[in-house]
Amino acid sequence: MAKMTLEQLRRLREEKKQDLTRREVEGKEIQVIVGMGTCGIAAGAKQTFDAVVEAVNAAGLGNQVIIRQTGCMGLCYVEPTVEVVAPGMPTVIYGKMTRDFAKELVTKHLVEKKLLDDHIFDRPAADIMKN
Amino acid sequence: MAYKNFILVCAGTGCESSKAIEIYEALAREAEAQGVKNEVQVVKTGCFGFCEKGPIVKVLPQESFYVEVKPEDAKEIIAEQVVKGREVKRLLYKKDAKSVDTVKIEDIEFYQKQFRVVLRNCGVINPENIDEYVARDGYSGLERALFKMKPADVVNELKASGLRGRGGAGFPTWLKWDLTMKAPGDVRYVVCNADEGDPGAYMNRSTIEGDPHSLIEAMTICGYTIGARQGYIYIRAEYPLAIDRLKIAIKQAKEYGLLGTNILGSGVDFDLDIRLGAGAFVCGEETALLQSLEGKRGMPMPKPPFPAIQGLWKKPTVINNVETYVNVAVIMTKGAEWYSKIGTEKSKGTKTFALTGKIANSGLVEVPMGTKLRDIIYDIGGGIKGGKKFKGVQTGGPSGGIITSESLDEPITYESLTALGSMMGSGGMIIMDEDDCVVDIAKFYMAFCVDESCGKCAPCRIGTSQMHDLLDKITKGNGSEDDLLKLEKIGKAMTKASLCMLGGSAANPTLSTIRHFREEYLEHIRDRKCRAGKCKDLVVYSIDPVKCIGCHLCARKCPVPCIAGEPKKAHVIDQSKCIKCGECFKACKFGAVVKN
Numbered sequence: 057m058a059k060m061t062l063e064q065l066r067r068l069r070e071e072k073k074q075d076l077t078r079r080e081v082e083g084k085e086i087q088v089i090v091g092m093g094t095c096g097i098a099a100g101a102k103q104t105f106d107a108v109v110e111a112v113n114a115a116g117l118g119n120q121v122i123i124r125q126t127g128c129m130g131l132c133y134v135e136p137t138v139e140v141v142a143p144g145m146p147t148v149i150y151g152k153m154t155r156d157f158a159k160e161l162v163t164k165h166l167v168e169k170k171l172l173d174d175h176i177f178d179r180p181a182a183d184i185m186k187n
Numbered sequence: 188m189a190y191k192n193f194i195l196v197c198a199g200t201g202c203e204s205s206k207a208i209e210i211y212e213a214l215a216r217e218a219e220a221q222g223v224k225n226e227v228q229v230v231k232t233g234c235f236g237f238c239e240k241g242p243i244v245k246v247l248p249q250e251s252f253y254v255e256v257k258p259e260d261a262k263e264i265i266a267e268q269v270v271k272g273r274e275v276k277r278l279l280y281k282k283d284a285k286s287v288d289t290v291k292i293e294d295i296e297f298y299q300k301q302f303r304v305v306l307r308n309c310g311v312i313n314p315e316n317i318d319e320y321v322a323r324d325g326y327s328g329l330e331r332a333l334f335k336m337k338p339a340d341v342v343n344e345l346k347a348s349g350l351r352g353r354g355g356a357g358f359p360t361w362l363k364w365d366l367t368m369k370a371p372g373d374v375r376y377v378v379c380n381a382d383e384g385d386p387g388a389y390m391n392r393s394t395i396e397g398d399p400h401s402l403i404e405a406m407t408i409c410g411y412t413i414g415a416r417q418g419y420i421y422i423r424a425e426y427p428l429a430i431d432r433l434k435i436a437i438k439q440a441k442e443y444g445l446l447g448t449n450i451l452g453s454g455v456d457f458d459l460d461i462r463l464g465a466g467a468f469v470c471g472e473e474t475a476l477l478q479s480l481e482g483k484r485g486m487p488m489p490k491p492p493f494p495a496i497q498g499l500w501k502k503p504t505v506i507n508n509v510e511t512y513v514n515v516a517v518i519m520t521k522g523a524e525w526y527s528k529i530g531t532e533k534s535k536g537t538k539t540f541a542l543t544g545k546i547a548n549s550g551l552v553e554v555p556m557g558t559k560l561r562d563i564i565y566d567i568g569g570g571i572k573g574g575k576k577f578k579g580v581q582t583g584g585p586s587g588g589i590i591t592s593e594s595l596d597e598p599i600t601y602e603s604l605t606a607l608g609s610m611m612g613s614g615g616m617i618i619m620d621e622d623d624c625v626v627d628i629a630k631f632y633m634a635f636c637v638d639e640s641c642g643k644c645a646p647c648r649i650g651t652s653q654m655h656d657l658l659d660k661i662t663k664g665n666g667s668e669d670d671l672l673k674l675e676k677i678g679k680a681m682t683k684a685s686l687c688m689l690g691g692s693a694a695n696p697t698l699s700t701i702r703h704f705r706e707e708y709l710e711h712i713r714d715r716k717c718r719a720g721k722c723k724d725l726v727v728y729s730i731d732p733v734k735c736i737g738c739h740l741c742a743r744k745c746p747v748p749c750i751a752g753e754p755k756k757a758h759v760i761d762q763s764k765c766i767k768c769g770e771c772f773k774a775c776k777f778g779a780v781v782k783n
Binding site: 058059060061062065066068069072073075076078079080081090092093102105106109110122123124125126127 | 189190191192193195226247248249250271272273311312318319321322323324325326327330334442443444445447449451452453
C-alpha cells in the first residue's frame with residue numbers, strides 16, 4: 057500500500073475494526089448461536105451464519121454480539137435453528153431461520169427487543185441450559 | 188462464508204520453542220484438508236502470559252482455552268470445533284492434573300487479578316499484521332499527537348498521567364522528555380532501551396514479540412514531541428524473534444507512511460532503525476548503551492551531563508525502555524485521565540512481571556501498581572511448586588534484593604520496593620523456596636556482576652570480585668563473622684562510589700540477604716551447615732546402616748560410583764569420592780540416605 061493520509065488511516069481502522077471485533081468476547085452480552093449439525097448445514101445454516109454476521113455489522117452491533125456455532129439443537133425438523141441469548145429478553149430458539157430472516161432477526165429481536173413470533177419453536181431444553 | 192471461528196496460536200518465544208509454529212501450520216493445513224479454510228482464521232499472536240502451560244491455543248468466540256497443545260492435536264481441534272462446533276475437552280485448562288472439571292477462561296485464577304494495559308494486544312492480534320494493530324485503535328495516539336496537540340501538550344498529558352520510567356528508578360517520563368525538548372541544539376534523538384538483561388526477565392521481549400507497533404507508535408510520538416527525526420531501538424541479538432517482528436513492523440509502518448517523511452501528511456518526519464547489542468549487561472545502563480550505539484565499547488559515562496542534555500553523539504536524547512514507551516502509546520490513545528486512575532498515588536499504571544523460579548504458574552503477568560506481592564505469587568502464580576515453603580522473591584534481578592514472607596502484603600510501588608532494599612527494576616521476579624540457599628543465591632548474582640562489570644571504575648571492578656570471593660569462602664564453610672562485616676562494608680562502598688548503577692546496585696542481593704537471613708549466613712560460618720543443602724561443600728551424605736536394606740538402588744544411581752555394599756547388606760558411601768550430587772538421597776525409598 058502506498059503512504060496513507062490521515063483520512064485513509066481512519067478508514068482503514070473502521071474497516072478492520074469490524075473484522076477484529078468479531079474476535080473479541082469481552083463486554084459482549086448478546087449471543088446468537090447458529091445450530092450447525094449436519095441437518096442444520098444441509099438446510100443452509102452456513103448461509104444463515106454469514107447473513108447474521110452481515111446483518112449484525114450493518115446494524116452496527118458488531119461490538120455487542122457474539123456470533124457462534126453449536127452442534128445440533130435437536131429440532132431437526134425446523135432447521136436451520138438459531139438460539140438468541142440477550143439480556144432482558146427470554147432465551148429463545150428460532151427455527152426455519154434461512155438466510156432471508158437474518159435481517160429480521162437482528163432488527164426485531166436485537167434492536168426493537170421483540171420476539172419473532174412465527175419462528176419460535178422451543179426454549180432450550182434443560183440440559184442445554186445447564187451447559 | 189464469514190469466519191465463524193478464530194484460532195489464536197501463541198507464537199511467543201516460549202511457546203515457539205515447544206512447537207507452536209508447527210501447531211499453527213498443522214491447523215492451517217487441517218483447515219484446508221477438512222474443507223473449512225474459509226470458516227476459520229488461524230492467527231499467530233504474541234504471548235498469552237501463561238507460559239507454564241504452553242503452547243497455548245485459544246479459540247474464539249467460544250473462548251476455549253487449550254493448554255499444552257501438540258501439533259498432532261490440530262486435526263481434532265479443526266474436526267471437532269470448527270466442523271462440528273464442539274470443544275475439545277481433553278485439551279481445555281484444568282485446575283490440576285487430577286481434576287476433570289475444565290475451567291472457563293474468565294475463571295482461570297492466573298488471569299483474574301491481572302490488568303493488561305501494556306500487554307493489551309499480546310495474545311489478541313497478529314503482531315506481523317499492522318492492520319490488526321490499527322483496528323485495535325493503533326496509531327490513534329500518534330494521530331492525536333500530530334493533529335490535535337502541540338509538543339508541549341504531549342508533555343503535559345504525560346505529566347497528568349503520572350507515568351514513571353519502567354526500567355529502574357522510576358524517573359518521571361514527562362520530565363525526561365521536557366528536559367530533552369528544551370535542551371539547546373537542533374538535532375535530537377529518540378532511543379529505546381530494549382537490552383533486557385536480568386536473568387529470568389522477559390517482559391520486554393514478549394511485549395515486542397506480541398505488539399511491536401505499540402513501541403513504534405510511541406517512539407514516533409516522542410520524536411514529534413522533542414523534535415527528533417531519528418530513533419534507534421537498541422535490542423540484544425539474543426532476541427531473534429523480537430527483532431524479526433520489529434523489522435516487519437517497521438517495514439509495514441514505513442509502507443503505510445506512519446514512519447518516514449511527512450507522516451500522514453502532517454509535515455513531521457521520523458524514522459526508526461534497529462541496532463543490535465551483543466548482550467553485555469552493562470549496556471542496559473543508559474550511558475553505556477549510548478556508547479555502544481555510537482559503535483564504541485559499551486562503558487558508562489559519568490552523569491551529569493545527562494542524556495537529555497548530551498546523549499547520543501552528544502545531542503539531546505530521550506532514552507526510555509520498552510515498557511515505558513508502550514505505556515505512552517496507551518496514554519496517548521486513551522487519555523491521561525483514564526490512565527491516572529490505575530495504580531497508586533505516586534506509582535501510576537500497571538507493571539509487567541516475569542514470574543519464574545519455584546512457582547506453579549511461571550509466566551508473564553501484568554498487574555496494577557499497588558497490587559500485593561502475595562496476590563501475584565499465590566493467586567496469579569498459584570503458589571510454590573510442589574507445596575514447598577516460600578522463602579523469598581528476588582525482584583529487580585542482580586540489582587534488586589530479596590523480599591521475604593513478612594513483606595508479602597506490601598503493595599508494589601517504586602517507593603515500597605526501594606524501602607524493602609530491593610527495586611522495581613525492569614520486572615523479573617524469581618521465586619525461591621526452602622530448597623534455595625540465600626548465600627548461594629547471593630553468590631550467583633555476584634558472579635553475574637563480576638562477569639558483567641565493565642571494569643571501568645574500581646569500586647565495581649574490584650568490589651564485585653572481592654565480594655564474590657568472600658561469599659565463595661562462606662559457601663565452602665571457611666567464612667568468619669568478620670567476613671560478614673567486610674561484605675557489608677564493601678557493599679556499602681560500592682553502592683556509594685560506583686560510576687553507574689551496575690556497580691551501585693550489585694551489592695543489593697548480598698546486602699538484602701544478609702539483612703533478612705543473617706541467621707543462615709551464621710549457620711554457614713559457625714556450624715558449617717547449609718540448611719537448604721545447596722552448598723555442596725557443607726553437605727555430607729551418609730547411609731544409615733539400620734534403615735538400609737541393601738537394595739542397591741542408590742549404588743546404581745550414583746554417577747561416580749562411590750557407593751559400595753553387598754546385596755541385602757548395609758551400603759557405605761566413600762566420602763573421598765562423593766561429588767554430593769544428591770542422586771542417592773533422591774533415589775532411596777527407605778530414608779536410609781541421610782543429608783547433613
